[in-house]
Amino acid sequence: MRDILLVDMNAFFIMCESRRDKTLLNKPAAVAGDPKYRSGIILASNYEARKYGIRVTMTINEALKLYPDLILVKPDHAYYEKCSSQVFKLLYEYTPIIEINSIDEAWMDVTNSRKLFGTPSDIATSVQKRLKEEMGLWCSIGISENKFLAKMASDIKKPLGITTLYKSEIKDVLWPMPVRNLYGIGKVTAEKLINEGINTIGDLAACDVAYLVKKFGKYGFYLYNRSNGIDDDPVCPVQAENLSCGRMETLAQDIIDIKEAKKVMALLTDSVARTLRRRKLEGSVVTVQIKYNTFKMINRQMQIEQSNLTKDIYNAACKLLEDNWDEDKPVRLLGVSVGSLKGKDMQISMDLQGREKEEKLEETIDELKDKFGKDLIKRGNVL
Numbered sequence: 001m002r003d004i005l006l007v008d009m010n011a012f013f014i015m016c017e018s019r020r021d022k023t024l025l026n027k028p029a030a031v032a033g034d035p036k037y038r039s040g041i042i043l044a045s046n047y048e049a050r051k052y053g054i055r056v057t058m059t060i061n062e063a064l065k066l067y068p069d070l071i072l073v074k075p076d077h078a079y080y081e082k083c084s085s086q087v088f089k090l091l092y093e094y095t096p097i098i099e100i101n102s103i104d105e106a107w108m109d110v111t112n113s114r115k116l117f118g119t120p121s122d123i124a125t126s127v128q129k130r131l132k133e134e135m136g137l138w139c140s141i142g143i144s145e146n147k148f149l150a151k152m153a154s155d156i157k158k159p160l161g162i163t164t165l166y167k168s169e170i171k172d173v174l175w176p177m178p179v180r181n182l183y184g185i186g187k188v189t190a191e192k193l194i195n196e197g198i199n200t201i202g203d204l205a206a207c208d209v210a211y212l213v214k215k216f217g218k219y220g221f222y223l224y225n226r227s228n229g230i231d232d233d234p235v236c237p238v239q240a241e242n243l244s245c246g247r248m249e250t251l252a253q254d255i256i257d258i259k260e261a262k263k264v265m266a267l268l269t270d271s272v273a274r275t276l277r278r279r280k281l282e283g284s285v286v287t288v289q290i291k292y293n294t295f296k297m298i299n300r301q302m303q304i305e306q307s308n309l310t311k312d313i314y315n316a317a318c319k320l321l322e323d324n325w326d327e328d329k330p331v332r333l334l335g336v337s338v339g340s341l342k343g344k345d346m347q348i349s350m351d352l353q354g355r356e357k358e359e360k361l362e363e364t365i366d367e368l369k370d371k372f373g374k375d376l377i378k379r380g381n382v383l
Helices: 012-020 060-066 077-091 111-117 120-135 147-154 187-195 201-205 209-216 219-227 258-278 310-324 352-372
Strands: 004-009 029-034 039-045 071-073 098-102 105-109 139-144 162-164 244-255 281-292 297-307 331-339
Touching: 004 077, 004 120, 004 147, 012 029, 012 039, 012 077, 029 060, 039 060, 077 098, 077 105, 077 120, 077 258, 098 244, 105 147, 111 120, 120 139, 120 162, 139 147, 147 162, 187 209, 201 219, 209 219, 244 258, 244 281, 258 281, 258 310, 258 331, 281 310, 297 310, 310 331
Parallel strands: 029 071, 139 162
Antiparallel strands: 004 105, 004 139, 029 039, 098 105, 244 331, 281 297, 281 331
């Protein structure tokens, strides 16, 4: 039997901000789109704010109606990525077998770590304690024999929970849960199941697999297996030797509209391109990651001329989205990365004059954003 942990950072963005401003810890606070103009949505709220019903994806105006004195903090994704890297670096001290699910979540296979660090519960306790004491960050950890049950366990107690959920326990713990709580089920699928009289995960587990496949196609196998605690997917470690620069985002809610996906991709590619320019790097391989609400992730890539220009990376990412988009499959996470990186001075362009103008424009935008804030200039494709 494998020993799998799912480490889920609690209220990650606002907890990162609390590292820099300790006064946020005991006051209702949230990271939001544009606090100055009170526009945009809540990206993360701390547990003090949640006491007043303030939740992720709520508009700023809605949140302020619930608690007018809510402290709003402008998002700093570069800083959150830095904090995320520090978290994952700590996790790698316990095992090299880590699968990063998003900026604030990762699976760990600690099957072979017992001799060094003790039982899975010992490891979870150590990880949680060190993240809190060394970094000021909170997490909840699920422990099980597979990835799915570890994920379900991590959601049971927040914040600062450590919960086990093994196959032998699913009858008492998993099956009484509402069917909508099953990881990988979107709102539309949950409504279809409820309309069929399937209200709990136990109801779903009791269904005949042939019936589920008839109703939902291949997705029916997923529903049957997960509701019965079955998940044979391995923890897939990141290959460190693949030099690349990327960013991924777990979406506040599943999306099926490619227009919405392109807006998210515009933000991601802008962040990646700025990082490349700051590091004086360019790449020639653009890879897009699409993770569906069924856990399945696909990676698609294409070659481009060596570049660190936002428009080049964005256009390639959109082409990959268009070629691989399926409106019948709700998407939970999107990512983009640029690989085959080289120092900028190693690349020679055939269109020097036109390229130099574009590079100068991008550099000017970067300087303005660094000086006055990332929201000073917004590209048309994110509006």
